[in-house]
Amino acid sequence: MNGLAPKPLSRRGLLKASLAAGGGLLIGLRLSSTASAAEFLTRATPMPPPDFDGDFEPNAFIRIDPKGAITFIMRNTECGQGIYTGASTLIAEELEVGMDQILVEAAPPDLKLYTDPLLGEQATGGSASIRGSWKPLREAGAAARMMLIAAAAEKWNVSPSACHAERGVVHGPAGQALGYGDLANDAAKQPVPTHVALKSSSQFKLIGTSPRRVDTPAKVNGTSVYGMDIQVPGMKIGTVAASPVLGGKLVRIDEAAARAVPGVRDVVQLDDVLAVIGDHMWAAMKGLQAANPVWDDGPNAHIDTQSLIAHLASDSEKAGFVAKKLGDAEGAIKxxxxxxxxxxQLPFLAHAPMEPINTTIHVRPDGAEVWVGTQVPVRAQMTVAKETGLPQESVKVYNQFMGGAFGRRLDIDSVTQAARIAKHVPYPVKLIWTREEDIRHDLYRPYYYDKISAGLDASGNVTGWSHRTTGSSVMARWAPPGMEEGGKLDPDAVEGSADTPYEFPTHQVAWVRSEPSALTTLWWRGVGPTHNVFVIESFMDELAAAAKQDPIAFRRTLLTKNPRALGVLDLAAKASNWGETLPAGRGRGVALQYAFQTYMATVLEIEIGAGNEIQLIRADVAVDCGPVVNPDTLAAQVQGGLIFGLSMALYSEITLTNGRVDQSNFHDYRILRIDEAPKVEVHIVHNPDGEIGGIGETGTVAAAPVLANAIFAATGRRLRRIPFGTGQLVSS
Structure with missing residues (x-):
């Protein structure tokens, strides 16, 4: 699983099949969120496979060899979120095999076969993996099962309807039994099904259960391979120093001193980065230190956090692009x-995964190999080809497990840098960013500056709601075609605000694009909703207090036409004993959200200590995401996301002085410690036939608003700027 070089796949492209007598079948199945597998399978046309290896490959995701080994090829990358297990469950459910019978292999870069239908490319992010795979991967498994059953039925001269499959074996009406491996070659000769029938939720055996994760054994026994673990014959280790200010240039180094360090092999100078390569990491680090690089900081040397905030505040006075307009909100408010x-206000944020950035790469005259953990393998392949001048098909990318990503590895800046360096040396090199380099040269979650207004009538009912967001557009840089309204609107910037769970009589949402200098912005575990839901849910509590109403009762009046939202709100309230009297210094906050097609309500209980420190006691989270593939994974994702978000809300902030990022490691970019984390109980709504939602970023979205509201409940102080645990309780 995730070895150095996955077995090459003999696929020939979109909507094509290869079929040969005595050979195997291969279909490149295009995935679509709306079209069925059968629609595309019926368009497949036969062609001879020049490199058939005897395996049964009914589609891009399943390979069964004649010995019975069953391999699932995963297009989504495993960052610890459990997608290898979740996606495997979808295939295994319809293929009728056990989770203990499968092997998992990372998919190679291939836009034709592995594009995520929700993201529009081969990428992992946006809580989209299960949503995008819910139907297509089940169809892939069902089609393969039908072909295997048909092959067995033909051998036994019986109707396929008289046969059934169970745990990788087809059983006949007279007690016959043949394993999938025994049927592989014959199954390849079967016609592609023109109709793929999927199980109903009442027939599920695996979906909705919590089998052992497929990556657990390797992670427990230490055999799992992360990018940092890669070992290649002849490999050297390098580390880098990039310009500490964005746009700066390297002026000079002491190369002789660097090369004098024992173990240093090469020094590579580029205009904006210095790499020192040695026999081991210590030699590379000491060589880099000895090189003592001097930088010209360039045009951003004068930038600091306050100047960036002032720029945002000025831009926030602009009208912006109206993303939603229901009635005359401004008139109703007046x-x-x-x-x-x-x-x-929400700060710039780093991703700070436990595994710092690393890329192992070998550039040769005839091609390149790259071992890296990436959320976008095709982009990684393309940037190496571009930087080296090699044909894209000659660049092999072997995707690895990632020790966290949170959106950071949706960008390819580090792979680009690695390619620029590696083409100057003849051997494989593993380039590792130190923790300090990782945090100070991250691509950051944007700073947001939001203005929000509402009107209440004499009875405390909302009459108008207006929300204007000012901030950077990740979409405009990362995926310009994703911009809407002729490039005027970043849909992510208003996600969670243009479509809230609530029904307002009048509702206006606007967005003002304001790009920072000295920093580059990027997706961060739930970019749009993580700031919009904080603003909306905090302000909702402000309005409830102004109307002298209980926060949950106030929300209920705006949810009369949204039973799913009302359901999770009531469930969270019941689970948390909402309404009971708490001791002095304690408070409970609530937050409701609709993000990534999932409804979620969270109640957090906190206590304010004698020194105004914030102690997190307990969180109850109610989730309605429609069908649940794996309850344990869902709970783990919500718990991890909530803790990730609470770290941000309490401590996390990236600031600049003279164009340089001030933070460098976990001592000044804090995350929650184990003893600081609250108990988190996740309560799942049973809705197996509902619209399927994403889960990976939902906990992060809830964290800041529920904490702000709990602080208000405990202290009566309303905090509107993140982070909260940096003296605001004392100064407010």
């Missing part, structure tokens, strides 16, 4: 009995 306005 005419209301009471008007309320607030400004909320």
């Amino acid at each position: 005419a209301a009995a009471s008007r309320y306005d607030a400004t909320y």
Whole structure:
């Protein structure tokens, strides 16, 4: 699983099949969120396979060899979120095999075969993996099962309807039994099914259960391979120093001193980065230190955090692009009995995964090999080809497990840098960023500066709601075609605000694009909703307090036409004993959200200590994501996401001085410690036939608003700027 070089796949492209007597079948199945597998399978046309190896490969995701080994090829990358297990469950359910019978292999870069239908490319992110695979991967498994059954039925001269499959064996009406391996060659000769019938939820054997994760054994016994673990014959180790200010240039180094360090093999100087390569990491680090690089900081040397905030504040006065307009919100607010306005701010944030950035790469005249953990393998392949001048097909990318990603590895800047360096040396080199390099040269979650207004009538009912977001557009840089309204709107920037769970009589949402200098922005575990839901749910509590209503009761009045949202809100309230009297210094906050097609309500209980420190006691999270593939994974994702988000809300902030990032490691870019984490109980709504939602980023979305509201409940102080645990309780 995730070895150095996955077995090459003999696929020939989109909507094509290869069939030969005594050979194997291969279909490149295009995935679509709307079209069925059968629609595309019926368009497949036979062609001879020049490199058939005897395996049964009914589609791009399944390989069964004549000995019975069953391999699933995973297009999504494993960052610890459990997608290898989740995606395997979908295939195994319809293929009728056990989770203990499969092997998992990372897919190679291939846009034709492995594009995620929700993301539009071969990528892992946006809580989209299970949503995008829910139907297509089940169809892939079902089609393969039908062909295997048909092959067995033909051998026994019986109807396929008289046969059934179970745990990789086809059983006949007279007690016959043949394993999938025994049927592989014959199954390849079967016609492709024109109709693929999927199980109903009542027939599921695996979906909805919590089998052991497929990657657990290797991670427990230490045989799993992360990017940092890669070993290649002849490999050297390098580390880098890039310009500490974005746009800066390297002026000079002491190369002789660097090369004098024992174990140093090469020094590579580029205009904006210095790499020192040695026999081991210590030699590379000491050589880099001895090189003592001097930089010209360039045009961003004067930038600091306050100047960036001032720029955002100025831009926030602009009208912006109206992303949603329901009635005359501004007029309703002006005419209301009471008007309320607030400004909320969220800081730049680093990803800070436990495994720092690393890329192992070998550039040769005839091709290149890359071993890296990436969320975008095709982009990684393309950038290496571009930087080296090699044909794209000659660049082999072997994707590895990742020790966290959180969106950081959706970008290819580090792979680009590695290719630029590696083409100057003849051997394989593993380039490792130190923790300090990783945090100071991250691509950051944008700073947001939001203004929000609402009107209440004399009875405390909302009459108008207006929300204007000001911030950077990740979409405009990362995927320009994703911009809407002729490039005027970044849909991610308004996700969670343009489509809330609530029904407002009048509702306006606007976005002002404001790009920072001195920093590059990137997706961060739930970019749009992580800031919009904080603003909306915090302000919802402000309005409830102004109307002298209980926060949950106030929300209920706006949810009369949204039973799923009301359901999770009521479930979280019941689970947390909402309404009971708490001791002095304690408080409970609530947050409701609809993000990534999932409804979620969270209640958090906290206590304010004698020194104004915030102690997290307990969180109850109610989730309705439609069908649940793996309850344990769902709970783990919500728990991990909530802790990740609470770290941000309490401590995390990237600041700049003279163009340089101030933070460098976990001592000044804090995350929650084990003894600081609350108990988190996850309560799942049973909705197996509902719309399927994503889960990976939902906990992160909930964290900041539920904490802000709990702080208000405990202290009466409303905090509108993140992070909260940096003296705001004392100064507010």
